[in-house]
Amino acid sequence: MLIGLFFFVLVSCALAEQEDVLLPRLNDTKATEAFVDSAEVVVIGFLEGEESHGYRELAAAAKRVQSVSVAVCTSRDAWARYAVRSDTIALFRKADKRRENLVIAEAKKIEPDGLVNFIVVNELRYVTEYNQATAVGLFNSDVKTHLLLFANKGGEGFQELKERVGALAPEFTGKFLFVLINGAEESNFRSLRYFGLKASALPRVGIYDGDSDMKWLLPPGDVSAARVRDFCEAFLRGELKEAQQAGEETKTEL
Template sequence: MFFPLLFPLLLSSAFATETGDSALPRLGDLKAAEAFIDSAEVVVVGFFESEESRGYKELVDATKRVDTVPAAICMEKEVWAELSISSDTIAIFRKADNHQENLVLSEAKKVEGDGLVNFITINEVRYVTEYNQATAVGLFNSEVKAHLLLMVNRGTKEFTELREQLAALAPEFTGKLLFVLINGAAKSNLRSLGYFGLKSGDLPRVGIYNGQSDMKWLMPQGAVSSERVRSFCHAFLKGELKEEKQAGAEAKSEL
């Protein structure tokens, strides 16, 4: 990341040449595997004994359909041991919550392309994850239960600027808060806005939702700046937002 022109070249040289029709790079040793895992916010690695293994062809098919997530194959058992893999497994590695999600193929009742596309999409949790029906599952399944919510209308001049601003801030709170973008212009998100007493015309606004306590807080109205959002996050983590308006008694499985 510190050498944007040189790093991709070094990274690609660490991987073995593609073989067969997989169109996926091979990770030949631990150094290559670690470099690949560190190369993006979310990556998929298929740990297979061979190309004939159950799930191999299905993963190749799925990764062609989910081109937002880099994918690779690893058949080196020494690497498996270092990454806590004991049998054929499809693993998703993500930085936002330092999580490794393993799909152990011997335990899966059914392995097919559509199911793997769903598995990848659900677990595509990023530094800033846009909220929808699929990503909601991954967000609420994460061990990080507190969510910093940026509620903003797609298509407005603030949308891209604020998303990029929060993407730069999110790594500071890895393992503490997941940053979530809610598009207030989507009808499917009106319930989420209403949970905070907001309408699309009130945006942009920033809030925090704690899934463990089912409590919510809104950052006071004003400019949405990195400094204000950072202070808001730290105040939450220090327990200084206790007197803010809380969520209702009904537990929420989604926003």
């Protein structure tokens, strides 16, 4: 009897813990704007409240994608500020100043797995590592030019290199998406070959322009912030259009 009662209490506590997951609430426009500006990527559920369809599913997804801050906004003034007309889950990202909307009424099904996928696919940052999931967000972005950092992740000096190049990304918001191609990952060998590179020759920096389907490599040398910035600015001035392209393979996808 006591053992059964003890087991019942444990199960009840576990279920209560699962059900009592509450998302931070944004109660006005000022709080909502501050939350949007607080990180490179945030998700806001513009919902009526905790009983709204999609709330519990969003809370469950938030527990699984802890790299992204998630909150719920119930303020109608804030809804108007972001032109939200009905219950919507929105992902805001600074890398390209874009917002991805999932309108609850238009979604075929709302479940945690689907919301996790929605977040992961659209989670573009100032430096986004290329993989099958992020490729969707990268190629769906309005920004079609990619500054590519080819580097062997985990190698000597990798983190410092990533931070040095990534620090430039805010300067080129809306002009470039900064993308990391991990040369140590076998699935990325095709991307290296497309640029005529081998993993042993990294790090290198390249530019891919989706509008013209052209690509260029920064000449070998130190991957300094100054050289990368000059490379980006040369592209924006149109000075790379006549420069020799990198690699020889026909482009199909990164």
